[in-house]
Amino acid sequence: MEEVAAAHSATMDRSRSDRFLEETEGGPRTLRRSDTAVDLYHPFTKTVSPRDASEAQFDQSVYRVPHLRDLADNVGRFPSPLATAVATRSLGRSFVPETETILADIMSKKDAETVSREYLRGGPREYTAFHPKSVKAAIVTCGGLCPGINTVIRELYMTLTAMYGVEEVYGVRMGYRGFYSPELSLVRLTSDWVSDIHHRGGSVLGSSRGGFDLEMIVSAIAAYGFRHVYIIGGDGTQRGAQAIFEECCQRRMCVSVVGIPKTIDNDIAIIDNSFGFVTAVEEAQRAIRAAHVEAISGYHGIGLVRLMGRHSGYISMFATLASGDVDVCLIPEIEFDLAGDCGLLSHIERLLDTKGHCVIVVAEGAGLSQMLRDDDDADEAHDASGNVKLPNVGIWLSEEIKRHFRARGREINLKYLDPSYEIRSVPPVATDTIMCTLLAQSAVHGAMAGYTGFICGVVNTHHVMIPLREIVRKGRTRVDLSSRMWHRVLASTLQPPLRNQSPRKEHDK
Ligand SMILES: Nc1ncnc2c1ncn2[C@@H]1O[C@H](COP(=O)(O)OP(=O)(O)OP(=O)(O)O)[C@@H](O)[C@H]1O
Ligand SMILES: O=P(O)(O)OC[C@H]1O[C@](O)(CO)[C@@H](O)[C@@H]1O
Numbered sequence: 001m002e003e004v005a006a007a008h009s010a011t012m013d014r015s016r017s018d019r020f021l022e023e024t025e026g027g028p029r030t031l032r033r034s035d036t037a038v039d040l041y042h043p044f045t046k047t048v049s050p051r052d053a054s055e056a057q058f059d060q061s062v063y064r065v066p067h068l069r070d071l072a073d074n075v076g077r078f079p080s081p082l083a084t085a086v087a088t089r090s091l092g093r094s095f096v097p098e099t100e101t102i103l104a105d106i107m108s109k110k111d112a113e114t115v116s117r118e119y120l121r122g123g124p125r126e127y128t129a130f131h132p133k134s135v136k137a138a139i140v141t142c143g144g145l146c147p148g149i150n151t152v153i154r155e156l157y158m159t160l161t162a163m164y165g166v167e168e169v170y171g172v173r174m175g176y177r178g179f180y181s182p183e184l185s186l187v188r189l190t191s192d193w194v195s196d197i198h199h200r201g202g203s204v205l206g207s208s209r210g211g212f213d214l215e216m217i218v219s220a221i222a223a224y225g226f227r228h229v230y231i232i233g234g235d236g237t238q239r240g241a242q243a244i245f246e247e248c249c250q251r252r253m254c255v256s257v258v259g260i261p262k263t264i265d266n267d268i269a270i271i272d273n274s275f276g277f278v279t280a281v282e283e284a285q286r287a288i289r290a291a292h293v294e295a296i297s298g299y300h301g302i303g304l305v306r307l308m309g310r311h312s313g314y315i316s317m318f319a320t321l322a323s324g325d326v327d328v329c330l331i332p333e334i335e336f337d338l339a340g341d342c343g344l345l346s347h348i349e350r351l352l353d354t355k356g357h358c359v360i361v362v363a364e365g366a367g368l369s370q371m372l373r374d375d376d377d378a379d380e381a382h383d384a385s386g387n388v389k390l391p392n393v394g395i396w397l398s399e400e401i402k403r404h405f406r407a408r409g410r411e412i413n414l415k416y417l418d419p420s421y422e423i424r425s426v427p428p429v430a431t432d433t434i435m436c437t438l439l440a441q442s443a444v445h446g447a448m449a450g451y452t453g454f455i456c457g458v459v460n461t462h463h464v465m466i467p468l469r470e471i472v473r474k475g476r477t478r479v480d481l482s483s484r485m486w487h488r489v490l491a492s493t494l495q496p497p498l499r500n501q502s503p504r505k506e507h508d509k
């Protein structure tokens with residue numbers, strides 16, 4: 001509580017940064033900004049010169065990750081402790097060179113010039129910018145829950161303390177607001193405190209939406225003297241992390257701001273996917289299997305399962321592919337008609353006539369235009385973070401199906417399952433646990449090396465560091481309806497377009 005009070009009362013303490021640099025450099029230094037203007041992001045690439053880098057060309061470059069030495073010309077340089085400590089000596093034998101990159105675009109098309117985006121490879125560096133004893137680290141978790149958050153917290157702690165010898169690691173409670181709310185004191189992490197947390201779902205630190213006050217957050221970071229800030233969260237959280245990074249730069253604070261992507265919706269750009277997604281898809285199988293059992297065991301049985309995915313239908317798409325029992329997969333990216341010969345209801349009738357049952361998976365954000373068309377009074381509500389609150393598509397769809405068959409005097413047995421929160425509140429499966437561990441390690445290696453304003457993630461199965469600005473600039477990823485993966489879903493479900501007129505014909509009208 002005392003520290004929280006300090007955070008409130010203290011103004012930004014610039015001398016802390018200076019003292020830190022004195023400590024880390026081993027001599028009296030002040031934080032000196034280089035005289036020449038530094039473009040933190042310009043690619044150090046061979047392919048494009050920064051001078052004429054247009055947006056398109058920028059995409060085809062090595063993405064330079066901001067480094068504290070871009071902000072100041074007297075940042076520390078210490079041999080990594082990983083090289084000498086008994087337990088980590090082997091890791092130290094494979095330091096990642098500063099210029100090693102991972103190619104993002106690996107498909108080579110005949111006769112086309114192949115130029116790929118490249119991202120800096122994550123992993124331990126031979127030199128660190130921080131002396132471990134000078135590091136005070138903060139960890140915060142924001143947004144919705146996701147399997148594996150606690151594993152990331154634990155591994156951040158373990159990597160910082162056991163690998164690098166950092167002594168002070170704090171947990172910020174209840175998301176961003178925990179930096180500055182007097183009632184939410186920080187938690188000092190210890191090995192006892194983290195020892196069992198990876199077996200639990202949720203976030204032991206707590207999470208929240210809203211409550212992002214940039215001034216207060218950055219002032220608290222300065223007042224507490226945090227040198228590393230690890231921010232675990234989704235697309236909104238990472239937009240916040242970029243703002244924190246920029247504000248730290250403005251205030252000339254020597255702080256590494258690192259994002260760790262948390263997204264069961266799989267909607268963060270550039271990365272292959274992140275922790276918790278596989279677990280969520282696995283957990284969704286239980287509900288789909290139950291829906292299938294109910295459907296085949298009832299007369300004209302219909303199993304309807306709603307899964308999460310506000311803007312992106314990845315969970316539904318992969319859960320459908322994994323199941324093999326799904327007849328219709330509805331995601332936010334597709335438009336479908338309910339009524340009419342080619343609409344969803346007629347398709348369900350045909351399935352009942354031919355197979356006797358059917359299983360439908362619907363993502364949270366699917367069918368929105370249909371629902372809004374039916375409900376003139378629908379108000380656009382928003383949550384505390386500004387995300388749109390959607391009407392419940394599962395309940396709406398089950399009512400529409402029941403109404404349709406009642407009007408036709410046909411008996412059906414519809415069972416509606418909504419495992420939305422179950423699939424994100426469980427602990428992670430083994431592959432996700434490993435991903436949590438590697439992401440956390442990669443985050444700490446990057447921060448210790450002095451990188452900042454980046455998110456760690458997996459691109460083409462390799463761990464990389466991506467500038468937060470790029471993640472923000474790209475916006476959300478959505479299912480590509482012309483991708484082979486979506487075509488595989490259509491082939492697996494045998495679902496038709498579910499439109500009475502093809503979009504082209506409508507457009508031609
Ligand atoms: N554009 C933004 N700038 C600054 N902060 C933001 C922004 N968008 C969201 N935030 C903050 O980030 C935190 C989490 O945002 P949000 O609730 O949108 O979840 P998320 O990170 O997108 O995760 P998910 O959607 O996967 O649950 C909130 O505290 C919110 O206030
Ligand atoms: O009910 P809450 O906590 O706002 O979370 C719902 C949202 O969280 C997510 O699971 C993302 O974390 C989305 O799929 C969903 O729209």
Ligand SMILES: [Mg+2]
Binds near residue numbers: 234235
């Ligand atoms: Mg989000």
